[in-house]
Every structure is written in structure tokens, then in C-alpha cells.
Amino acid sequence: xxxxxxxxxxxxxxxxxxxxxxxxxxxxxxxxxxxxxxxxxxxxxxxxxxxxxxxxxxxxxxxxxxxxxxxxxxxxxxxxxxxxxxxxxxxxxxxxxxxxxxxxxxxxxxxxxxxxxxxxxxxxxxxxxxxxxxxxxxxxxxxxxxxxxxxxxxxxxxxxxxxxxxxxxxxxxxxxxxxxxxxxxxxxxxxxxxxxxxxxxxxxxxxxxxxxxxxxxxxxxxxxxxxxxxxxxxxxxxxxxxxxxxxxxxxxxxxxxxxxxxxxxxxxxxxxxxxxxxxxxxxxxxxxxxxxxxxxxxxxxxxxxxxxxxxxxxxxxxxxxxxxxxxxxxxxxxxxxxxxxxxxxxxxxxxxxxxxxxxxxxxxxxxxxxxxxxxxxxxxxxxxxxxxxxxxxxxxxxxxxxxxxxxxxxxxxxxxxxxxxxxxxxxxxxxxxxxxxxxxxxxxxxxxxxxxxxxxxxxxxxxxxxxxxxxxxxxxxxxxxxxxxxxxxxxxxxxxxxxxxxxxxxxxxxxxxxxxxxxxxxxxxxxxxxxxxxxxxxxxxxxxxxxxxxxxxx
Numbered sequence: 229x230x231x232x233x234x235x236x237x238x239x240x241x242x243x244x245x246x247x248x249x250x251x252x253x254x255x256x257x258x259x260x261x262x263x264x265x266x267x268x269x270x271x272x273x274x275x276x277x278x279x280x281x282x283x284x285x286x287x288x289x290x291x292x293x294x295x296x297x298x299x300x301x302x303x304x305x306x307x308x309x310x311x312x313x314x315x316x317x318x319x320x321x322x323x324x325x326x327x328x329x330x331x332x333x334x335x336x337x338x339x340x341x342x343x344x345x346x347x348x349x350x351x352x353x354x355x356x357x358x359x360x361x362x363x364x365x366x367x368x369x370x371x372x373x374x375x376x377x378x379x380x381x382x383x384x385x386x387x388x389x390x391x392x393x394x395x396x397x398x399x400x401x402x403x404x405x406x407x408x409x410x411x412x413x414x415x416x417x418x419x420x421x422x423x424x425x426x427x428x429x430x431x432x433x434x435x436x437x438x439x440x441x442x443x444x445x446x447x448x449x450x451x452x453x454x455x456x457x458x459x460x461x462x463x464x465x466x467x468x469x470x471x472x473x474x475x476x477x478x479x480x481x482x483x484x485x486x487x488x489x490x491x492x493x494x495x496x497x498x499x500x501x502x503x504x505x506x507x508x509x510x511x512x513x514x515x516x517x518x519x520x521x522x523x524x525x526x527x528x529x530x531x532x533x534x535x536x537x538x539x540x541x542x543x544x545x546x547x548x549x550x551x552x553x554x555x556x557x558x559x560x561x562x563x564x565x566x567x568x569x570x571x572x573x574x575x576x577x578x579x580x581x582x583x584x585x586x587x588x589x590x591x592x593x594x595x596x597x598x599x600x601x602x603x604x605x606x607x608x609x610x611x612x613x614x615x616x617x618x619x620x621x622x623x624x625x626x627x628x629x630x631x632x633x634x635x636x637x638x639x640x641x642x643x644x645x646x647x648x649x650x651x652x653x654x655x656x657x658x659x660x661x662x663x664x665x666x667x668x669x670x671x672x673x674x675x676x677x678x679x680x681x682x683x684x685x686x687x688x689x690x691x692x693x694x695x696x697x698x699x700x701x702x703x704x705x706x707x708x709x710x711x712x713x714x715x716x717x718x719x720x721x722x723x724x725x726x727x728x729x730x731x732x733x734x735x736x737x738x739x740x741x742x743x744x745x746x747x748x749x750x751x752x753x754x755x756x757x758x759x760x761x762x763x764x765x766x767x768x769x770x771x772x773x774x775x776x777x778x779x780x781x782x
Contacts, residue, residue: 229710230680236291237284238269240741251725252706255714262741263714263730267684273322275347278332293323296353304352354680357669366653372637378672379598391584392631402573419561426554433548443529464509471509474502588633609667614694617645683713699723718758722775
């Protein structure tokens with residue numbers, strides 16, 4: 229669950245540090261006070277899209293940190309370990325900084341991460357239902373995605389989509405092979421000839437480095453021999469040879485150092501120089517012995533270099549790139565050969581189609597009970613949401629195989645018993661859609677493993693006794709997990725286990741938002757304000773207290 233939210237310089241919030249409680253909590257206050265801004269800040273910490281406009285005017289950056297208990301199922305803990313992130317005493321601390329210039333940075337438990345990683349972790353921790361979430365339910369893709377999530381079949385739906393695309397790719401390859409066999413044959417012949425040419429060259433990148441070094445040595449053999457002879461004469465031959473002189477001086481200074489220890493450093497330096505000169509002399513002699521003029525070998529290497537450079541120039545690559553070019557052409561020829569055989573492609577197509585059909589059948593099998601369960605649960609909820617006799621159904625209709633499976637998903641509703649079930653998008657009024665959408669969100673959230681559920685004014689469009697029922701629905705949900713709700717409805721707020729008031733005030737030339745946790749007396753005043761507006765009477769306060777009393781007793 230969410231334990232702490234720290235916000236710095238975000239929109240109209242300057243500095244806030246909020247400690248959250250378990251159960252069902254509501255955030256209330258005047259319109260524009262910043263209630264939804266707090267949830268926007270939390271959404272940013274959970275990996276939402278960053279916008280420079282979120283930075284408080286006149287500030288360099290906005291900084292949001294959210295501290296959560298790790299979920300009990302261990303999935304997020306396993307993910308954190310897999311990402312090589314530190315475990316932090318059973319906590320997950322998500323932090324997001326947005327700079328005024330638009331740049332965004334993210335951390336998990338103090339380690340920099342990408343926005344995608346932050347969003348992936350956030351998906352395990354909290355689920356935010358926005359003000360207009362019920363409108364998304366009018367889209368067929370949203371309906372399908374919701375039922376798949378409700379069925380725990382998101383991964384299976386992704387597998388079905390992948391298998392369908394693989395199947396369709398083979399269908400296209402087979403058709404192409406059937407239509408373009410002549411052109412494909414010409415392309416295969418050309419590629420095979422080019423591959424043979426490169427294979428006959430028998431060239432690799434290591435050889436290129438070696439033959440260039442040998443060519444340089446043979447091409448300059450005369451100069452190398454002359455230089456080696458001169459160096460040997462100077463270093464090792466005759467009385468004036470450098471190596472002999474160094475040995476002589478080293479012996480002389482060695483004797484002097486026996487008399488005067490102050491020459492110890494000089495003795496060591498000369499001794500080392502004499503040894504190194506001798507080693508250089510021996511190495512140079514060995515090198516000179518290997519040097520030889522070999523015009524025949526030089527000509528052979530030059531022919532080899534010419535053959536390599538000619539092919540490299542012909543195919544417009546560096547000589548070192550010829551082996552990679554051979555590999556690429558070999559793979560391409562293999563693909564062309566496979567594509568050129570319609571019978572083989574048809575066999576592959578049948579295998580991949582069968583795998584798709586099996587996966588689609590499994591998806592259908594898990595969608596059906598989930599659809600029945602959601603239909604029953606939402607229909608039951610409608611009876612308490614001023615839609616007595618209404619019915620909700622998730623219709624799964626067979627369709628041609630597609631990327632989404634072998635059935636369409638459509639939400640249908642009948643607002644009263646006299647009406648037939650019809651598509652949700654065509655029959656639900658604004659108020660009905662709000663109530664049905666809220667029921668769907670609450671029911672599907674109950675199946676979610678996410679420990680924190682957040683509802684941002686999802687109760688728009690309802691009121692009166694229905695609002696009280698919604699409040700009780702959220703209160704019951706709060707017994708199972710942490711539930712936060714931004715609301716303008718006193719009936720919903722009265723059902724909460726705890727309540728915060730969000731208000732804005734002027735500080736000099738700035739407008740700032742402040743959060744006040746409300747105790748019993750404060751909740752009475754706030755709910756009275758929500759009931760009665762500006763002029764709060766004793767009657768309104770008594771009504772507010774009565775609402776809280778009913779909530780406490782339920």
C-alpha cells in the first residue's frame with residue numbers, strides 16, 4: 229500500500245509530505261483546490277507521462293517521491309531483483325524529477341531507471357481510475373482489454389496476437405512465392421553466383437591484417453636489413469660498440485660504488501642499461517637473421533591483396549566487411565529458397581495456424597467464465613445503483629480469426645426490464661454510463677492484485693441515495709485493499725475510514741495547495757460544507773454528523 233507521498237514544486241503544490249492510512253480514504257475540497265493534482269503527482273511517480281507544465285511557476289524542477297509497501301505476492305520483489313535493483317527493507321520508493329525544460333529522470337530505491345521501468349513497477353503498486361474512465365468503456369478495444377485483464381488473460385491475449393501475426397506473415401510469403409516464382413528464381417541465381425565468388429576467395433578479416441603486415445615487411449625488406457645492420461654495428465661490433473662501452477663503464481662504476489656508497493643509484497642505472505643493451509643486441513640479431521629478400525612471396529601477397537580489394541570495390545564494402553557480406557547473402561539465399569517453395573510454406577502456414585487456433589481456443593475458454601462472472605456482478609450492482617431491473621452482459625460473438633482471437637467482445641446493457649440488451653455505447657445515458665462504469669471498475673478492481681486503488685472523481689453524474697451506495701461499495705472494497713477517492717459527494721465522503729481536506733490559499737503573489745487530515749469534528753464541518761455550500765447551518769451540521777454516524781455503524 230501507499231505509505232508516503234512527498235511533493236515539491238508541482239503545479240500549485242510547493243511542499244507536501246503526506247502519510248497515508250489503510251482502508252478507504254477520501255480527498256475533498258473546493259473545486260480547483262488541487263485534489264486531482266495530488267493524484268497527478270502520484271501518477272507521475274508511477275511512471276506517467278512527464279510535462280514541463282507540471283513544474284511550479286518560477287521553479288527549476290518538480291520532485292515527487294512515493295513510498296510503498298512491497299506487495300505480499302512477491303512479484304514486484306522478484307522483478308526488482310531481476311532488474312538488479314536494491315531491495316529496501318520491504319519498501320519500494322519511486323521517485324520522479326521533471327525539470328522546467330521538460331527533461332525527466334526516474335529512480336527506484338535510489339537507483340536511476342528508465343520511465344518504462346518506473347511504469348512497470350508502478351503497475352504492481354497502484355491502479356488509477358480517472359475522471360473519464362467510464363467513457364473509455366464505450367470503445368471496443370477497452371472492453372476487450374478489460375475482460376482479458378479480468379480473466380487474467382493479458383499474457384495469453386498477447387500470445388494469440390503474436391501467433392496470428394506469424395500466421396499472416398506466412399500466408400503472405402506463400403502467396404508471394406506462388407505469384408513471383410520467376411523473379412525469385414533470377415534473384416536466387418544471382419545471389420548463389422555472388423556467394424560462390426566470395427566463398428572461392430576464402431577470405432577472413434584476420435587474414436587481411438596479417439597479409440598487410442607481411443606485405444609491408446617484404447616491400448621494405450631492403451631498408452629494414454640496412455637499418456638492422458647499421459644498428460648492430462653501432463650497438464655490438466668493435467671496441468666502440470655501445471653495448472661494450474656500457475658494460476665497461478658499469479664495471480668501473482661498480483668498483484667505485486664499493487668505495488663510495490653515494491654512487492649506488494648510478495651503479496643500478498648503469499647496470500640496468502648494460503643489461504638492456506645486451507638484450508636489445510641479441511633481439512636485433514635474431515630479427516636480422518629472419519630478414520630476407522623474397523620477391524616471389526611479395527608478388528604472391530600483392531596478387532592476394534589485389535583479389536581482395538577488387539571484390540571489396542565491386543561490392544562496395546571495406547575488405548574487412550566481405551565475410552559479413554557473405555553471411556548476409558547466405559542467410560538471404562536461405563530465406564529465398566524457403567520462400568520459393570509454396571508447398572513447404574503451406575506446410576509451415578498450417579502448423580502456425582494450428583498453433584494460433586490452439587492459443588485462441590484457450591483464450592476463449594478463459595474469457596467465457598470471466599464474461600459470465602462480470603455480467604452477473606455488474607448486473608447485481610446495477611440493482612443498487614438506481615437501475616432496478618437493469619441487466620449488464622459481456623457478449624462474446626464468434627468472428628473470423630483475428631489478432632484478438634476468434635470472438636468479439638461487446639458490453640451490452642438494458643437499463644430496465646422492458647428493454648432488450650443493446651450495445652453500451654448506444655443505449656446508456658450520461659448518468660447511467662457513470663453508474664455502470666463505476667460498477668465495472670469496482671468489480672474488476674476486486675480481482676486485481678494491485679494493493680492500492682485510486683478513483684479520481686469517478687462518481688461524477690450520480691447523487692442522492694445512489695451516491696451513498698457507491699460510498700458503501702468503496703468502503704467494502706477498502707476492507708480488502710487501500711482505496712483513495714477524490715470526490716465532491718458528501719455521501720461518498722461520509723463512508724470513508726479517513727478523510728483529508730484539500731484547500732488552496734494565497735501566499736504573497738503565489739497560490740499554494742495545502743492538505744489537512746480531518747478528525748471527527750473536522751469531518752462534520754467538511755461534509756456540512758459539501759452538503760450546504762457557503763452558508764453552513766446547525767441543521768446542516770446535524771445532517772453531516774448523522775451521515776457520519778450511519779457510516780460508523782455500517
